[in-house]
Amino acid sequence: MTKALDVRDLSVEFPTRHGVLNALSDVSLTVNQGEILGVVGESGAGKSMTGMSVLGLLEPPGRISGGEIRIAGERTDNLSEKEMAKVRGRLVGAIFQDPLTSLNPLFSVGQQLVETIRLHTDLDRVGGRRRAVELLKQVGIPGAEERIDHYPHQFSGGMRQRVVIALALAGNPKLIIADEPTTALDVSIQAQITALLKTLCREHGAGVMLVTHDMGVIAETADRVAVMYAGRVVEIGPVDEVVNRPQHPYTRGLMGSIPALGARVERLAQIDGAMPRLNAIPPGCAFNPRCPDAGPRCRELRPSLVPAGAGSAACLIHDGGVA
């Protein structure tokens, strides 16, 4: 079976006046059809950057400097802007954080949906509208026949995000990039949206790359998870393995620092310091200055992903030891 997304050794760089910054280095990940891959990390870890590269929406001067991206078997990283525009919507759909800015306030929801549907299918106006109503029903908007003629501002935040999901599904894409789709929503709405995302992904057989900083959302929604730190994937594996038996010291620290609902602890585990900036990534493992287990080898060698536990981790503990 072809993978919904296959990213291999992807590197992204930003040439600046002060030299070239490597925003992503050798990122490799795959999303199977009907699978949800969570991508988690702190701000600046490169998780959104990975999503944007797949969508072909990197802001210049950012550019892909190495590796390849295949969406449903088709190579997309070397396409021109014009060709990429045809890929977006047909092969890959996108859901962003703020539903208000992803919708055009001047057009009704129906106009926007029908436009997208007609761009990617050969349906006429009437057929497109019928399909639009169907999509709105699928994403759980009550009274879809009337709501289709409403404008984005007439919808609440949660409903607007449903419209955005309908829009992402309009071209029947093989892959959906969901970048912080629930961050702007309240918890009760958040749960509705993640549940919806999960069922739709199963029904349509589309793969979802769910980018978020919220480990709770990942644990509830994703099948597998990739943890990113300073532009690299440091650990990737099945979700409950990564949550309960993290193999990388960073993942372990991250898990310890999340306050639990189940029991109260006196003091949260904390990772001291902050993630390095792109222009100051230390030699060796990027995490070594904050790592409790770091040894001399960590300051010299840059670890790559090796099998660890049920997944893989980029840490020298699993690759010949730290000393």
Place this chain on the structure above:
Amino acid sequence: MRSPDNALEVDQLTRTFDVSAPWLNRVLERKPKRYLRAVQDVTFTVGRGKCLALVGESGCGKSTVARLVTGLYAPTEGSIVFAPDRNGAPMEAQMIFQDPHASLNPRWRVGDIIAEPIREFGLRDSDEATNARVAEVLKIVGLSPDDAGRYPHEFSGGQRQRISIARALASEPEFLVCDEPTSALDVSVQAQILNLMRRLQDELGLTYLFISHNLAVVRHMADRIAVMYLGRIVEEAETEALFANPQHPYTRLLLQTIPDVRAPNRTRALMGGEPPSPLNPPAGCAFHPRCPMATERCGREAPSVRPRPEGGRVACHYAGDSL
């Protein structure tokens, strides 16, 4: 004061905002004046050296309560009484805001930002004494005294939140109002700030009013929790009692809806619908349109506040009945 152990007593607090259309529109379009009741009959006390948390979804009025308590808004009705501090004068409250990027003046040096309350209240006689106090609070929050000469943009989000805390501590308040102090931060940094706040509470004997939408964070910080919905407190109890035995259907659903890293994919009852607009709240109990237990009585009659079995109080006709 009803009890000498209380640091703050808030009684029947109500705040309405005038959200009417401009005068000319009202005259021409014959529109009546409209009022938004952001906070309604809110009563609570915070014990000395304790932490009370207000939780709820956006628009429930929790931040308005924070602003009322610190005097940024004047109450429409009700009273706010602080206990006398060490010197006999009413206790002084300071506030920590959510977004450390917006709450620090980018054109002031950190030293001046922290010194402002000291100078404003005339707490130190000389510049040397002021600077010494600035250095002292910087050390208390885990920064270096040399940081006083730098500007806010030179710091990361977590460090900036430390600066906000230092500014709040500069005037030696005994009461801190923290409005979503970690919502803008990454989890590993959030853990650092929460640990810092817990340590400060122990060392300086601070009392906190902690506002948050994140129940896991609240559980970590608070001794008591008050859950707000549409401007009212629907349930209030000791933290452990509230988590172990939530009585109000809204609290129960809220606890079930939040994603938990340690217990993913538990069977959850999804909360249907969305919070109604505070501009025209539903009649009777404000939660009844979304409540799985609602009966015809709930739509007619607002519930009165009743004591909970193991302490605290709850406002629901059928509190404690099984869902």
